[in-house]
Amino acid sequence: MYDKAGFNDYFANTVGASKNACDTYRSFLNRIDQAIGGLDEALLSQGLEAVAQWAKDTDKEPFATYRSHARSVLKRYSLYRLEKASDGVEDDMAPPVTDVVTDLADVIVADANFLREREMQTQVRQQLSALEAGLIAIDNGVEVSVATGRIDILARDAHGRTVVIELKPGKCPAGALEQLLAYAYDIEQEQGQPVRAMLVAGSFSDRIRAATRRAGNVELRTYAYSLNFAAIG
Secondary structure, three states, X not given: OOOHHHHHHHHHXXXXXXXXXXXXXXXXXXXXXXXXXXXXXXXXXXXXHHHHHHHHXXXXXXXXXXXXXXXXXXXXXXXXXXXXXXXXXXXXXXXXXXXXXXXXXXXXHHHHHHHHHHHHHHHHHHOHHHHOOOOEEOOOOOOEEEOOEEEOEEEEOOOOOEEEEEEEEEEXXXXXXXXXXXXXXXXXXXXXXXXXXXXXXXXXXXXXXXXXXXXXXXXXXXXXXXXXXXXXX
């Protein structure tokens, strides 16, 4: 069993995660805990290196469907355990510091990207019409599973065409275009008709822009944050 109360307090009050992010992490940790037969027990008996290798190799849920996200959650929890140990308030369940082989900088970056992607999806779902007039979600607010992964948002445009939307916070990473095209292909095979593919990110490299022009059936959209001000009192 993992330290639910301690991690929830740490993630909400120390990390400053939103309620939505806390709920998402809690859901992932519950499934990871069940899959490994007790997360803290595994960390104690096997060490972090072995647990990290298990997360890399296992096909148990949530790793089978959300491999990178589940590993990010596991790394964040391991970081929490390490911080407790370094503060001198950890119990015997803590993995020894010498067992921690994860680069903490990579942990923080991966964790931040995960949080940003989940929050980005929530925000985009709430204002699809701003992305394109007449665009509505047809996935009941849940990522649709296809053979090659899970689609961030499946929508329908004003002309009744299906739109596969992939979201990437910040600069669009390598592989995102390939990921989107695979999802679009899967939906086309299911529906028997062409679908639109839309990639949304903060910015795109020249290489991705060129590849998109070559593919010919992908639309790129960028986003930007804005500030809203209101008087108090």
